[in-house]
Amino acid sequence: MINYDAFLSRAAENMKESAIRKMGTVLAQARDIISFAPGYPAPQIFAWADFQEIARELLSGADGSVLQYGPTRGYRPLLETIAEIMAGRNVRTTPERLLVTTGSQQGLDLVARVLLDPGDVALVELPTYTGAITAFRNVQAEMVGVPQEADGIDLAALDDTFQRLTKEGRRIRFLYVVPNFQNPTGLLIGLDKRRAVLAWAERRNMLVVEDDPYRDLYFEDSATEADVRPIKADDGNGRVIYLSSFSKTVAPGFRVSWIDAPEPLAAKFETAKQAADLCTGGLDQRIVYEACRRGVLARQLPLLRAHYGHKREVMVKALEREFGSQVSWPSPRGGFFIWATLPESIDAGAMLARAVEEGVIYVAGEAFFVNPNGRNIVRLSFSAPTPERIEQGVARLGRAVRAELGITGPVASSRGEVPRAAR
Amino acid sequence: MINYDAFLSRAAENMKESAIRKMGTVLAQARDIISFAPGYPAPQIFAWADFQEIARELLSGADGSVLQYGPTRGYRPLLETIAEIMAGRNVRTTPERLLVTTGSQQGLDLVARVLLDPGDVALVELPTYTGAITAFRNVQAEMVGVPQEADGIDLAALDDTFQRLTKEGRRIRFLYVVPNFQNPTGLLIGLDKRRAVLAWAERRNMLVVEDDPYRDLYFEDSATEADVRPIKADDGNGRVIYLSSFSKTVAPGFRVSWIDAPEPLAAKFETAKQAADLCTGGLDQRIVYEACRRGVLARQLPLLRAHYGHKREVMVKALEREFGSQVSWPSPRGGFFIWATLPESIDAGAMLARAVEEGVIYVAGEAFFVNPNGRNIVRLSFSAPTPERIEQGVARLGRAVRAELGITGPVASSRGEVPRAAR
Numbered sequence: 001m002i003n004y005d006a007f008l009s010r011a012a013e014n015m016k017e018s019a020i021r022k023m024g025t026v027l028a029q030a031r032d033i034i035s036f037a038p039g040y041p042a043p044q045i046f047a048w049a050d051f052q053e054i055a056r057e058l059l060s061g062a063d064g065s066v067l068q069y070g071p072t073r074g075y076r077p078l079l080e081t082i083a084e085i086m087a088g089r090n091v092r093t094t095p096e097r098l099l100v101t102t103g104s105q106q107g108l109d110l111v112a113r114v115l116l117d118p119g120d121v122a123l124v125e126l127p128t129y130t131g132a133i134t135a136f137r138n139v140q141a142e143m144v145g146v147p148q149e150a151d152g153i154d155l156a157a158l159d160d161t162f163q164r165l166t167k168e169g170r171r172i173r174f175l176y177v178v179p180n181f182q183n184p185t186g187l188l189i190g191l192d193k194r195r196a197v198l199a200w201a202e203r204r205n206m207l208v209v210e211d212d213p214y215r216d217l218y219f220e221d222s223a224t225e226a227d228v229r230p231i232k233a234d235d236g237n238g239r240v241i242y243l244s245s246f247s248k249t250v251a252p253g254f255r256v257s258w259i260d261a262p263e264p265l266a267a268k269f270e271t272a273k274q275a276a277d278l279c280t281g282g283l284d285q286r287i288v289y290e291a292c293r294r295g296v297l298a299r300q301l302p303l304l305r306a307h308y309g310h311k312r313e314v315m316v317k318a319l320e321r322e323f324g325s326q327v328s329w330p331s332p333r334g335g336f337f338i339w340a341t342l343p344e345s346i347d348a349g350a351m352l353a354r355a356v357e358e359g360v361i362y363v364a365g366e367a368f369f370v371n372p373n374g375r376n377i378v379r380l381s382f383s384a385p386t387p388e389r390i391e392q393g394v395a396r397l398g399r400a401v402r403a404e405l406g407i408t409g410p411v412a413s414s415r416g417e418v419p420r421a422a423r
Numbered sequence: 424m425i426n427y428d429a430f431l432s433r434a435a436e437n438m439k440e441s442a443i444r445k446m447g448t449v450l451a452q453a454r455d456i457i458s459f460a461p462g463y464p465a466p467q468i469f470a471w472a473d474f475q476e477i478a479r480e481l482l483s484g485a486d487g488s489v490l491q492y493g494p495t496r497g498y499r500p501l502l503e504t505i506a507e508i509m510a511g512r513n514v515r516t517t518p519e520r521l522l523v524t525t526g527s528q529q530g531l532d533l534v535a536r537v538l539l540d541p542g543d544v545a546l547v548e549l550p551t552y553t554g555a556i557t558a559f560r561n562v563q564a565e566m567v568g569v570p571q572e573a574d575g576i577d578l579a580a581l582d583d584t585f586q587r588l589t590k591e592g593r594r595i596r597f598l599y600v601v602p603n604f605q606n607p608t609g610l611l612i613g614l615d616k617r618r619a620v621l622a623w624a625e626r627r628n629m630l631v632v633e634d635d636p637y638r639d640l641y642f643e644d645s646a647t648e649a650d651v652r653p654i655k656a657d658d659g660n661g662r663v664i665y666l667s668s669f670s671k672t673v674a675p676g677f678r679v680s681w682i683d684a685p686e687p688l689a690a691k692f693e694t695a696k697q698a699a700d701l702c703t704g705g706l707d708q709r710i711v712y713e714a715c716r717r718g719v720l721a722r723q724l725p726l727l728r729a730h731y732g733h734k735r736e737v738m739v740k741a742l743e744r745e746f747g748s749q750v751s752w753p754s755p756r757g758g759f760f761i762w763a764t765l766p767e768s769i770d771a772g773a774m775l776a777r778a779v780e781e782g783v784i785y786v787a788g789e790a791f792f793v794n795p796n797g798r799n800i801v802r803l804s805f806s807a808p809t810p811e812r813i814e815q816g817v818a819r820l821g822r823a824v825r826a827e828l829g830i831t832g833p834v835a836s837s838r839g840e841v842p843r844a845a846r
Binding site: 002004005007008009010011012015016017018038040041043044046048049051052055056059060061064065066067068069070102103105106108109113114115116117120131134135137138139173174205207237238239247251252253254255262264265268271272274275276277278279280281282283284 | 425427428430431432433434435438439440441461463464466467469471472474475478479482483484487488489490491492493525526528529531532536537538539540543554557558560561562596597628630660661662670674675676677678685687688691694695697698699700701702703704705706707
């Protein structure tokens with residue numbers, strides 16, 4: 001029997017399975033499970049009929065390049081379309097600064113490989129997106145977390161952390177932020193703070209990696225397009241590497257996302273992508289391009305905002321009904337997630353087995369922290385289930401929490417009387 | 424102005440643009456260029472009508488999972504289909520040992536990341552596939568080359584190299600081979616030699632990375648299915664990591680390939696893929712699965728063999744006509760390539776500018792060597808151009824070579840009288 005461990009790279013030794021992807025495996029096995037775990041968009045509202053018609057035309061065989069290998073940078077007309085999309089976000093760019101990626105996960109991976117050596121530090125928000133954690137960890141970088149306030153990253157803590165690490169002789173490569181409806185917290189960085197982040201990067205000669213998959217999904221009752229202005233929009237000096245995606249607005253099955261970066265970095269990302277997967281799928285890129293060109297995406301966006309805004313409303317109400325003041329969360333003004341703090345005695349990771357028994361899953365908060373934290377927090381995604389299933393799922397979650405606390409009545413009326421025994 | 428070089432990882436500093444991909448850029452710019460450069464399949468013979476019908480059904484909206492995020496391992500029915508394909512190649516496997524990858528390039532990248540630390544050695548054939556070179560170089564591994572004979576890798580040289588490096592204290596991780604119709608040489612490893620490679624790996628406690636994208640494309644006039652038996656077929660002890668692909672047989676635009684590896688390694692590749700791109704495109708996987716299930720692939724294979732076998736014939740004849748004995752190549756019994764050695768005084772890299780002027784491109788041999796070599800060799804891909812274009816392209820190549828040699832008549836009749844001045 002071969003000992004394969006002896007063949008593993010140090011990077012591979014440190015690789016850990018994603019907590020979210022693990023939930024996918026639970027989901028694949030199980031019977032009637034309501035999933036609040038992965039941030040899946042709702043397939044019911046994809047523009048199926050348009051995709052069908054577009055695919056029919058593309059697959060006529062008239063244009064062989066649709067299914068051929070394509071340029072690593074991406075399909076040129078799509079790059080030009082992305083430049084227009086960026087202009088709509090107040091960012092002036094050109095195809096020379098853009099790169100199509102196979103999902104934003106590849107964007108994060110390319111950022112990691114091009115910018116991070118083993119032992120380098122990436123500054124991240126506390127909590128932060130798990131996909132970024134895994135990408136940065138896989139190149140053996142260290143992530144150091146910076147706490148967030150109600151309007152996003154704590155700037156004083158950011159600079160303190162920077163100075164402390166610099167004194168320790170650590171090499172810090174960039175700050176990673178998700179400014180809009182952050183995964184997992186749903187938080188939005190305030191507009192003043194965005195400019196302050198940029199000023200900080202300038203002062204400290206840092207790069208900023210701005211990951212922005214949710215910006216189009218603001219809820220019109222509580223946010224406007226002005227609130228989601230990218231940090232990149234004010235980036236006169238080329239400090240910001242901006243990532244965004246069609247996964248949440250067109251469909252994730254197409255794996256089409258992009259990076260907008262200063263030209264020398266975009267060229268390096270392209271070279272790294274050559275070795276990573278040569279090019280993003282041709283049919284996928286063409287369908288997304290046609291969906292943009294024909295106005296399908298523009299037509300979808302208001303529908304998506306209404307759809308996810310409504311589901312957020314349903315989940316918020318169900319949580320209030322089920323838990324009252326026992327559970328709290330920052331009110332999400334867009335995106336896919338509610339970041340819910342459960343009664344302090346709950347260990348969300350340990351509770352998961354019971355939740356699966358009850359027929360509901362979530363992602364335990366710890367997965368999003370690069371320090372030990374988030375024990376009694378859960379990330380609840382309201383994007384994929386129907387409103388009815390959201391209500392059912394929250395009721396199931398209530399049963400799991402009650403069982404964990406040893407309470408028989410509703411959690412909402414227990415008034416924080418958490419029995420000692422349950423701790 | 425920011426000095427971005429100061430932000431690059433050591434890996435990024437060493438990244439080089441792929442010679443083949445660079446040709447793609449030349450191609451995109453230029454007017455009437457006949458390309459013998461990238462190993463592109465011929466889109467005319469893709470099963471367009473089948474893809475169109477399959478896509479129409481998949482995009483009806485009846486099954487939302489088609490465009491959703493999917494499991495990192497791959498679409499389960501596709502994994503089961505791949506297991507059947509492997510059985511047809513005399514390899515017994517299960518979905519637990521399989522992983523769908525976003526093209527074989529991703530497979531090579533995952534192999535590199537999971538098995539190679541900076542400074543580790545990967546043994547490769549001389550010459551070898553450039554995509555492997557870039558993937559291994561991007562994790563800062565060193566490649567050491569082993570010469571090939573007419574029936575593939577030189578086993579004595581392999582073991583000498585192994586022993587020399589071991590004495591030097593180098594850590595050797597695996598041997599990378601392309602046993603069938605190797606890219607770039609078109610060579611086939613002999614059946615006895617395949618077993619000897621495996622015995623060597625056993626004796627030296629090595630892993631073998633077997634990259635096999637071309638095996639279905641044997642030319643029935645000169646090879647049989649018995650000739651392309653994978654090394655993996657005799658791998659009783661789990662020494663072989665096997666990569667193969669639908670890119671050359673279904674279409675590269677779908678980016679669907681696979682790895683078959685011992686279970687512990689397959690699990691590590693999966694974890695690495697989570698951070699690399701989460702999952703391969705859902706629509707792509709489903710179309711490829713349906714193409715297999717409905718017998719489209721099985722129906723295509725004999726057509727592909729005939730198609731590429733014919734084009735090989737056309738190129739061989741054109742080269743003989745144009746160059747006579749001045750140019751030589753191992754006769755390709757399958758695959759996409761002719762590996763042609765030009766008169767010794769030719770520098771194929773330097774000649775490229777002239778070739779572009781004449782309206783033909785190729786890949787200069789140096790790109791495939793991990794040592795300084797291949798100066799007067801070109802890789803000519805006959806797979807994509809029509810027979811007429813192949814003949815035209817060889818004539819243009821002849822003009823470029825003649826101009827380079829300072830000859831006015833046909834090269835074929837120059838009888839090796841290479842003028843000194845041209846050296």
